[in-house]
Every structure is written in structure tokens, then in C-alpha cells.
Amino acid sequence: MNIMKYRKWYYIFTLTLIVPCLISLSVFGLKLSVDFTGGTQIEIEGTKDQSKVREIALASKFENPNITVTDKGLLLKTKAVNEENIKNFNKELKGVKGAQEVAIETVGPSISKEITQSAFISIILASILIIVYVAYAFRRVPKPARSFEFGVIAIIALLHDTIILLGVFSILGRLYNIEVDPLFITATLTVIGFSVHDTIVIFDRTRENLIKGTSESFEELVNRSNVQTLPRDISTTFLVWIIILVMYLFGGESIKYFLLALLVGIAAGTYSSIFLAAPLLITWQNFKVKRKLKQA
DSSP states (O other): OOOGGGHHHHHHHHHHHHHHHHHHHHHTOOOBOHHHHOEEEEEEESOOOHHHHHHHHHHTTOSSOEEEEOSSEEEEEESOOOHHHHHHHHHHHTTSTTOEEEEEEEEOHHHHHHHHHHHHHHHHHHHHHHHHHHHHHTTTOOTTOOHHHHHHHHHHHHHHHHHHHHHHHHHHHHHHOOOBOHHHHHHHHHHHHHHHHHHHHHHHHHHHHHHHOOSSOHHHHHHHHHHHHHHHHHHHHHHHHHHHHHHHHHSOGGGHHHHHHHHHHHHHHHHHIIIIIHHHHHHHHHHHHHHHHHHO
């Protein structure tokens, strides 16, 4: 089975995924929760009537209230509101059967800024460490490949997965008012780890086959390595994906979007490992060969 001969089609398909995500991110960005922007968060129990609570919130001059269902009731997030508006909200809320405010929390701009900075630093640091680790682990890979090439391509695949994950949530934020909270950062880091692990499994088999030596071309060797790891890669990913899907469908509302981020990221990571990382390795080597021929 020759998977790699269709790599141009994989590149085209990848662009059709990435371009809309980049456009959405550049135009709409991500809809950030109060954890990042600063604001007020109110936990309500005893009712799940979103429309009624939204009506009360708007009447109390809450700006762009975002209401999600939780296990025990509702979670309302909005921009910072003053004490008088909160009193009006609580007064009207008493008219909703069974509804009561359980907790109210205000997140200041300084705290939200610190969370945002920590999130970006975590992602950047993780990416740097991945390049260093892959370059070291593959330091004895035989020619024509070089260790740093494996690391760079692993990061390219990682960026592909991250862009798709961010882009999907940018679109969902625009269409369905879905916000990004600190759990989303946790999901992103989890996807990064999964993506790199998936890619390294294929690259490691490629390295093993290179060390053994063969009369095959580099493209044939990479294709064979990919095919050898394909059954284990797909079966493992499928099992993980199904478990997360079941949790998403039947689990609690509080982690629903965290699980959705994992579903999107793992699907993107599996695709990029098989149909982007390995083909890019071949394209890189072919480019090196063509450049040497031109210089000769």
C-alpha cells in the first residue's frame, strides 16, 4: 500500500482545513472567558432555564451574558458589573422557581493577564523542549535524514493541530458563543503531547528501518514505516477517541468543551502524523536532492 504517493493531495486537504481556521482566528479571534478578560461569574442552582436567566441578566444591565448549563444549574459569565446591578439581578432571580445564587466571583484584569501569559509561555516552552528532545533522540539517525529535521517537522505537525484546534473554537465562538477558558489551555497542551507522541512513533520506525539499511528509496522506506505503524496508530487513537466521545455525550457540562477540544485535537493529531509529518519528511529530502543536483 503506497500512501505517500498521494502526498500532494494531503497537502491540498491540509490547506483547506488550515486556511478557514486562520481566517476565522484573524477576523474573529477566540471568545475568551472572564478568566482571561476579567469580569463577573455567578453560579446559580435550582434552575436550568437559560432564556429566563438571560432575560433577567439583560434587564439588570449585564453586558453580553454567557450562560452555560452545569450539573446543578447554570453558570453565568459577564463583564464586570457593579453591586447595584447584582442586587437587581438577585431580586429578579428570586421570581424564578427554585433558583438561587450560590456563589459570585469577580476576576480582575491583573489575574486574567497573568493566566494568559502563563498559557502562552507554557505552549512556547513545550514546543522548544519537543524540538530539543526529538533532535537528541534522533541524533544517530543515518543519512540522508538529519535529527533536527525530524524535530522541525514534528513542530510543523504540532502547529497544524494547534491551528485547527484554535480555528475550530474560533468558529464555534462566533457561531455558538462558546468561550475559551483555562481548561482549554489544558486541552491544548494535552493535544500537543498526543500529537508529538503520535508523530514520533512513525518517525522512530523510520529511524529503525534506516539503521537496518535497505535498497529502497527514501520515499519507499518512509511509506513502509508508515504502513507498519498504521494499524497500531489508528486502533489506539480510535479507542481513545471513542472513550472521550462517550464522556462528551454523557459526562458533566463543566468539562464538555474541554472534551470537545480533545476530540478535535486528537483527530487533527492523528491525521497530521500519518498524512502530513511523514510526507513532509519525504518532500524535505527530495528538495535536498534537487538542490544538490543543481549545485553539481
